[in-house]
Amino acid sequence: MEFRGIAVSAGIVIGKAFRLEKETYDIKPNWVKDADVDKEVERFFAAIQASKDQLLAIRKRIEPMSDSEHLSIIDAHLMMIEDQMLVNETVEYIQRHRLSAEWSLKRVLDKLKEHFDSLQDPYFKERKDDLTHIGNRIFNNLLGFGHTSLAELKEDVIVVAHDLSPADTAQMRKERVIAFVTEVGSKTSHTAIMAHSLEIPAVVGVAGIYDAVKTGESLIVDGIRGVVQVSPQQDVFITYLDKQRQFKYYERELQKMKDLPAVTTDNKKVTLMANIEFISEVKAVLERGGEGVGLYRTEFLYMNRYYLPSEAEHFRAYKTLVEHLGEYPAVIRTLDLGGDKFISQLDIYDELNPVLGLRAIRLCLEHVDLFKTQLRAILKASNYGNIKIMYPMISGIDELRSANAVLEEVKAELRKEGEPFDEHIPVGIMIEIPSAAITSDILAEEAAFFSIGTNDLIQYSIAIDRINKNVAYLYEPLHPAILRLISHVITAAHAKGITVGMCGEMASDPKYTLLLLGMGLDQYSTNADALLKIKKIIRSVSFAEAHDIAQQALSYSSAADTEKFITDLMESRFPDIFCYFD
Numbered sequence: 001m002e003f004r005g006i007a008v009s010a011g012i013v014i015g016k017a018f019r020l021e022k023e024t025y026d027i028k029p030n031w032v033k034d035a036d037v038d039k040e041v042e043r044f045f046a047a048i049q050a051s052k053d054q055l056l057a058i059r060k061r062i063e064p065m066s067d068s069e070h071l072s073i074i075d076a077h078l079m080m081i082e083d084q085m086l087v088n089e090t091v092e093y094i095q096r097h098r099l100s101a102e103w104s105l106k107r108v109l110d111k112l113k114e115h116f117d118s119l120q121d122p123y124f125k126e127r128k129d130d131l132t133h134i135g136n137r138i139f140n141n142l143l144g145f146g147h148t149s150l151a152e153l154k155e156d157v158i159v160v161a162h163d164l165s166p167a168d169t170a171q172m173r174k175e176r177v178i179a180f181v182t183e184v185g186s187k188t189s190h191t192a193i194m195a196h197s198l199e200i201p202a203v204v205g206v207a208g209i210y211d212a213v214k215t216g217e218s219l220i221v222d223g224i225r226g227v228v229q230v231s232p233q234q235d236v237f238i239t240y241l242d243k244q245r246q247f248k249y250y251e252r253e254l255q256k257m258k259d260l261p262a263v264t265t266d267n268k269k270v271t272l273m274a275n276i277e278f279i280s281e282v283k284a285v286l287e288r289g290g291e292g293v294g295l296y297r298t299e300f301l302y303m304n305r306y307y308l309p310s311e312a313e314h315f316r317a318y319k320t321l322v323e324h325l326g327e328y329p330a331v332i333r334t335l336d337l338g339g340d341k342f343i344s345q346l347d348i349y350d351e352l353n354p355v356l357g358l359r360a361i362r363l364c365l366e367h368v369d370l371f372k373t374q375l376r377a378i379l380k381a382s383n384y385g386n387i388k389i390m391y392p393m394i395s396g397i398d399e400l401r402s403a404n405a406v407l408e409e410v411k412a413e414l415r416k417e418g419e420p421f422d423e424h425i426p427v428g429i430m431i432e433i434p435s436a437a438i439t440s441d442i443l444a445e446e447a448a449f450f451s452i453g454t455n456d457l458i459q460y461s462i463a464i465d466r467i468n469k470n471v472a473y474l475y476e477p478l479h480p481a482i483l484r485l486i487s488h489v490i491t492a493a494h495a496k497g498i499t500v501g502m503c504g505e506m507a508s509d510p511k512y513t514l515l516l517l518g519m520g521l522d523q524y525s526t527n528a529d530a531l532l533k534i535k536k537i538i539r540s541v542s543f544a545e546a547h548d549i550a551q552q553a554l555s556y557s558s559a560a561d562t563e564k565f566i567t568d569l570m571e572s573r574f575p576d577i578f579c580y581f582d
């Protein structure tokens with residue numbers, strides 16, 4: 001039987017299933033005698049304490065092999081368990097209604113989850129999952145169940161679960177988990193992020209898999225295409241054995257190129273860097289031959305927490321980043337909050353069109369203190385490595401000048417304090433708004449480099465909400481308008497002698513590698529998985545040929561025609577990349 005879900009961590013694994021107990025509780029309102037109310041409150045506090053102790057024990061166990069981000073996910077759960085609202089409201093509920101701790105906690109959790117639901121934001125959807133995880137842990141302790149642990153596994157297994165908490169996932173490397181499959185989850189859930197950095201093949205969002213699988217049953221997990229085969233027939237099994245062998249061979253072949261330059265046959269060198277959200281990803285970037293970080297999405301430093309990060313926390317993150325990268329550069333993008341990335345610590349008004357609202361650099365220029373805290377930390381860290389600053393969502397030259405004015409103020413403060421920093425730190429901008437693309441010749445006078453953010457550039461040029469499924473069919477990187485804008489930006493930048501990179505998802509898709517190369521792109525910033533495939537493509541062509549391909553692509557009047565031209569060309573030239581392992 002075949003199931004489909006979202007591939008979050010590549011690899012093909014064949015093994016035995018281990019069904020992780022589904023945590024469902026049938027909690028009914030149980031009354032507590034007046035005389036027992038204090039005891040009930042104590043029982044609740046004991047369960048909170050036990051839950052904290054368990055999380056601290058997990059934290060201690062994984063600490064030696066984890067980085068600060070994995071630990072901070074556990075820390076976030078610890079903070080949620082201690083959250084005053086959760087604890088106080090539950091206690092108050094017990095006392096006011098004379099109802100059991102389980103029921104009172106359930107009511108408070110439901111209310112909080114309802115609130116998160118009403119915010120309709122992917123970030124809060126995941127916080128809702130976090131609440132479920134910590135709620136389950138407290139219920140387990142109230143009800144006296146042991147929390148199901150992966151620690152008792154005696155053999156290699158593929159874990160099948162309805163959901164996995166980050167605490168479960170964090171323990172996996174040590175245990176014998178060769179892959180996992182869950183019913184819920186998304187590409188950006190913490191569980192997915194951890195799977196990726198622990199390099200455990202995984203598929204999430206597989207509806208119905210939990211009830212379809214028994215422990216011990218044979219499973220195939222294809223973390224490349226997001227496919228799960230349950231009790232496969234012999235022919236399917238043999239096909240996957242072959243795919244697994246080919247994938248390993250293909251990975252080994254790609255890996256051989258790790259230390260070779262990304263250079264065309266006629267000696268045009270481009271730079272391949274990577275996008276990261278967490279510093280733990282740097283290891284994978286370097287292992288795949290990345291020449292630095294072309295986009296560090298720093299807004300992730302603000303998420304999963306109750307307080308805004310301090311200057312010291314920012315500094316620690318940036319210093320760790322450049323220390324890992326050595327000589328390679330780190331392009332630190334100043335925070336891009338707002339739009340679909342919302343945080344509760346800031347009082348941002350409800351906006352009718354948040355994507356067109358107070359987002360990214362606009363938010364920073366409105367909340368200058370927030371911006372300055374980050375800039376101070378970036379500048380201080382620039383004393384320890386190769387850092388470049390990049391502003392998101394610049395719409396025109398005045399905004400760039402305003403941002404630079406704040407940067408100059410911060411530099412002056414640091415000089416006064418005697419804090420050393422890189423006086424010549426390059427300051428570049430993202431080109432992701434049509435007005436910036438069109439005026440890129442003007443912006444190139446005052447920006448040190450450009451990085452094209454196609455995710456937003458496409459959204460704003462074609463007028464489609466990038467997270468709205470109803471208009472997803474219009475999200476077309478090969479739309480002639482997009483190709484013309486990209487070409488215009490590259491030409492304008494080169495005329496002023498500055499480099500152009502691309503950090504939007506278009507750069508990560510090997511299908512567009514030759515086209516972008518031929519248009520003159522200097523630098524690709526991609527997800528770590530794409531790096532070696534892109535290098536392979538670049539090393540196999542001449543720039544002259546890529547240039548001709550780009551010219552041809554630019555000559556079509558419809559995205560569909562360009563798509564056909566590019567797809568046919570790339571599939572026939574690189575069947576291993578596009579036909580077998582895409």
Ligand code: PEP
Pocket residue numbers: 295297336432452453454455456457503504505
């Ligand atoms: C982009 O818009 O292409 C980009 C890289 O930024 P983000 O996806 O973080 O908005």
Ligand code: MG
Pocket residue numbers: 392432453455456
């Ligand atoms: Mg963007």
